[in-house]
Amino acid sequence: MGFGTAKKPKTVESALICSRCDALFFDPVKMDCQHYFCRACIEPCSDCLMCGADIHKRTPEPKLEDLVELFIKVCGDLDAFEAAAAGRAAADSKATATDDDSNAATRDKGSDGGAEQHGSEATSKSSNAKDDVARAEYMLQCALRSMAGGNFAAAAARFGRCREQLVSLAEAAAETSWSEDSCCRLGDVCGSQGVCEQRLGRLNAAEGCFKDSIHFLKKSPVRSGQVVHALAVSNNKLGDLHYSRQEHELARSSYSDALAIRQQACEVQVQDDDGCAHVSAALNLVTSLLKVADIEEVLGNSKAASECLAKADNLLVSVSGNILPGSADEAKHRGLQNFSMKLGATLNANIDDLKVS
Ligand SMILES: [Zn+2]
Numbered sequence: 001m002g003f004g005t006a007k008k009p010k011t012v013e014s015a016l017i018c019s020r021c022d023a024l025f026f027d028p029v030k031m032d033c034q035h036y037f038c039r040a041c042i043e044p045c046s047d048c049l050m051c052g053a054d055i056h057k058r059t060p061e062p063k064l065e066d067l068v069e070l071f072i073k074v075c076g077d078l079d080a081f082e083a084a085a086a087g088r089a090a091a092d093s094k095a096t097a098t099d100d101d102s103n104a105a106t107r108d109k110g111s112d113g114g115a116e117q118h119g120s121e122a123t124s125k126s127s128n129a130k131d132d133v134a135r136a137e138y139m140l141q142c143a144l145r146s147m148a149g150g151n152f153a154a155a156a157a158r159f160g161r162c163r164e165q166l167v168s169l170a171e172a173a174a175e176t177s178w179s180e181d182s183c184c185r186l187g188d189v190c191g192s193q194g195v196c197e198q199r200l201g202r203l204n205a206a207e208g209c210f211k212d213s214i215h216f217l218k219k220s221p222v223r224s225g226q227v228v229h230a231l232a233v234s235n236n237k238l239g240d241l242h243y244s245r246q247e248h249e250l251a252r253s254s255y256s257d258a259l260a261i262r263q264q265a266c267e268v269q270v271q272d273d274d275g276c277a278h279v280s281a282a283l284n285l286v287t288s289l290l291k292v293a294d295i296e297e298v299l300g301n302s303k304a305a306s307e308c309l310a311k312a313d314n315l316l317v318s319v320s321g322n323i324l325p326g327s328a329d330e331a332k333h334r335g336l337q338n339f340s341m342k343l344g345a346t347l348n349a350n351i352d353d354l355k356v357s
């Protein structure tokens with residue numbers, strides 16, 4: 001495809017990017033009209049998104065996929081990519097020459113050649129960790145870009161690879177315990193991967209991802225505000241997943257875990273400063289209280305539901321004076337208030353039913 005000889009960097013990069021999701025190709029296929037897309041991006045279409053031609057077949061393009069892999073390997077560095085692509089092209093043409101010749105060349109190198117190879121291997125090993133950090137970071141960017149472009153299959157796969165890299169880095173770096181930073185990154189990556197799996201309808205995989213996210217976050221040596229928030233979010237996502245499958249007991253367990261984590265954090269904060277008066281922390285706590293209230297209502301536990309609802313309402317009132325008009329907090333406050341009112345009405349109706357019967 002002439003990547004090795006392309007001069008304009010933008011052309012090289014854009015040749016590796018799908019016009020539908022605006023991210024690096026993932027499982028690319030070629031249309032009859034010679035346009036390329038990720039398989040997932042073009043799957044639902046009957047016409048080419050670039051030229052409108054009818055689609056009769058989608059031909060897999062492993063060579064393009066290889067180039068994308070090469071681009072990922074060099075973390076999107078265009079110069080390194082061109083050099084690698086040119087090297088590969090040269091190696092390819094050599095390989096298509098006679099095999100006997102290349103074997104002979106290897107044998108002629110003798111013992112000195114072997115020593116040289118060992119030397120360069122050692123050098124590449126010492127710079128591996130830095131490369132791995134960069135690659136994990138680049139993989140994360142690719143995943144986020146695919147996610148933003150709506151290609152959840154690509155995003156899920158890239159988050160998965162990012163996670164593998166982060167795990168091996170964290171394991172290599174930590175002798176006894178993991179750093180807060182590694183735990184938060186892994187918690188985020190697994191959580192995002194879970195969201196993608198959920199969007200793809202792969203609920204078992206999503207459940208596993210949310211559980212992994214919680215697992216990694218719990219490894220953190222400190223319960224910082226960031227860890228607390230991420231833990232609560234992942235528990236709520238797991239709860240929502242169970243809820244959607246009508247696994248109400250499991251949903252309650254996850255929502256309750258999230259609530260306990262937030263309540264505990266607020267208690268610590270209250271001792272430090274004015275803690276839960278901090279608006280966003282309070283609103284997050286209200287969210288958790290309402291989720292638990294809702295699931296208790298679904299499970300028929302009106303008393304527990306009412307208690308949580310009352311706590312949520314008190315908090316909503318107590319923070320209302322500290323909310324800036326027009327802020328995101330104001331919108332969230334209003335949304336929570338509406339939810340609380342609806343849930344209150346349902347609970348009252350249920351209690352009236354009980355009185356009647
Ligand atoms: Zn695409």
Ligand SMILES: [Zn+2]
Nearest residue numbers: 033035048051
């Ligand atoms: Zn086309």
